[in-house]
Amino acid sequence: MTVLPALAAIPADIVTLADYERRAVHHMPAASWRHIQSGADREITLAANIAQFDALQLLPRVLADLSGGSTAIRLLGMDLAAPMLLAPLAYHRLAHPDGELAVARAAAALGTGMVVSTLSSFTLEEIALASRAASRELGRDPAPLWFQLYLQDDRERSAALVRRAEAAGYDAIVLTVDASLKRSGFTLPAGIAAANLRGLPSRSQTGIAGGPILFGTPLIDAAPTWDDLAWLRQATTLPLIVKGILAADDARLAIEHGADGIIVSNHGGRVMDGLPTPLSVLPGIAEAVGGRAAVLVDGGIRQGTDIAKALALGADAVLVGRPQLHALAVAGVIGVAHVLHILRAEYELAQAQLGCRTPAGISRAHVLDAQNGG
Ligand code: FNR
Numbered sequence: 001m002t003v004l005p006a007l008a009a010i011p012a013d014i015v016t017l018a019d020y021e022r023r024a025v026h027h028m029p030a031a032s033w034r035h036i037q038s039g040a041d042r043e044i045t046l047a048a049n050i051a052q053f054d055a056l057q058l059l060p061r062v063l064a065d066l067s068g069g070s071t072a073i074r075l076l077g078m079d080l081a082a083p084m085l086l087a088p089l090a091y092h093r094l095a096h097p098d099g100e101l102a103v104a105r106a107a108a109a110l111g112t113g114m115v116v117s118t119l120s121s122f123t124l125e126e127i128a129l130a131s132r133a134a135s136r137e138l139g140r141d142p143a144p145l146w147f148q149l150y151l152q153d154d155r156e157r158s159a160a161l162v163r164r165a166e167a168a169g170y171d172a173i174v175l176t177v178d179a180s181l182k183r184s185g186f187t188l189p190a191g192i193a194a195a196n197l198r199g200l201p202s203r204s205q206t207g208i209a210g211g212p213i214l215f216g217t218p219l220i221d222a223a224p225t226w227d228d229l230a231w232l233r234q235a236t237t238l239p240l241i242v243k244g245i246l247a248a249d250d251a252r253l254a255i256e257h258g259a260d261g262i263i264v265s266n267h268g269g270r271v272m273d274g275l276p277t278p279l280s281v282l283p284g285i286a287e288a289v290g291g292r293a294a295v296l297v298d299g300g301i302r303q304g305t306d307i308a309k310a311l312a313l314g315a316d317a318v319l320v321g322r323p324q325l326h327a328l329a330v331a332g333v334i335g336v337a338h339v340l341h342i343l344r345a346e347y348e349l350a351q352a353q354l355g356c357r358t359p360a361g362i363s364r365a366h367v368l369d370a371q372n373g374g
Pocket of ligand 1: 035036037049074087088089090115118120176243265266267268269270298299300301319320321322323
């Protein structure tokens with residue numbers, strides 16, 4: 001497969017991420033679509049994630065000298081073409097047979113970082129090879145690849161995953177801490193599995209009516225704690241990022257336990273309803289972190305202006321979740337590359353309209369809260 005087939009493969013009426021989302025429903029089985037799109041319970045948090053971006057307005061600044069400007073950033077020692085990465089998502093093959101391999105190629109072609117899930121449907125080694133091959137083919141520097149870890153039932157298994165990621169050339173480890181008590185009722189279609197965990201026993205589901213739900217089940221005993229973060233810190237020399245932080249005090253604790261970065265996230269509204277939106281807690285967390293660690297945010301990024309809004313409220317970069325699967329389902333590798341290009345182009349226009357030569361120039365002064373008048 002060439003890295004990027006002709007852009008002509010994209011229908012001319014697809015110009016925004018919303019166009020991909022509208023079409024994607026027709027490109028996968030109904031159960032997979034519901035699994036990807038859904039949120040917890042009444043989906044109030046899921047909807048709020050997006051609504052809050054919409055409620056913020058950007059304040060442009062005119063006549064600024066933008067010569068020599070760029071959207072590029074350096075994050076944890078890595079170069080990114082724009083302040084965005086692809087969020088870790090399980091089982092990309094639900095959206096397209098090429099799954100994570102296509103996403104990795106597209107991300108490498110566009111200089112975008114990719115966070116690969118523990119629950120990827122190709123192995124982490126296969127994904128790294130696809131990414132590096134695409135960079136080589138295009139004569140580009142390798143794009144950052146981060147490995148997202150779900151801690152396994154025992155430390156040796158977790159350590160084995162980290163060692164595999166290190167050996168395959170991953171640049172950072174992302175520990176997701178917000179989903180360990182959640183079990184999905186979704187059944188994977190035949191032929192799709194957690195490729196990294198082949199041969200390991202699958203974890204049991206709980207939920208017999210009248211029986212224990214969480215407390216008193218093995219799920220609680222196996223759930224990670226701060227001790228596990230301290231253990232992971234000494235188990236790898238790679239930069240360590242903790243994903244799923246919503247409280248400023250937890251951001252402080254993560255740094256005390258050795259995190260180099262945090263991802264402010266409610267897991268795209270999938271774990272629990274009634275959580276704060278990432279945007280509402282971001283300013284307080286950025287203040288608590290005070291530049292001691294990188295601050296990333298995800299949940300509801302659907303256009304380039306959303307990236308500018310997140311930066312204005314204190315993020316160094318954002319992660320993009322579901323839209324990568326929408327594009328993958330509709331058009332495979334070229335769809336994902338197109339979405340990354342659209343986001344970058346929309347963000348670049350926003351940064352320029354805000355009068356900022358670099359992403360770091362975007363500040364709180366560039367947003368108004370339309371609902372609260374401030
Ligand atoms: C996720 N997310 C996720 N996070 C993680 O750390 N490991 C994972 O395996 C997954 N898997 C996953 C599957 C699907 C289908 C979705 C939609 C989400 C959460 C993800 O990284 C991210 O936090 C959200 O998707 C961000 O919200 P948006 O951009 O989808 O609104």
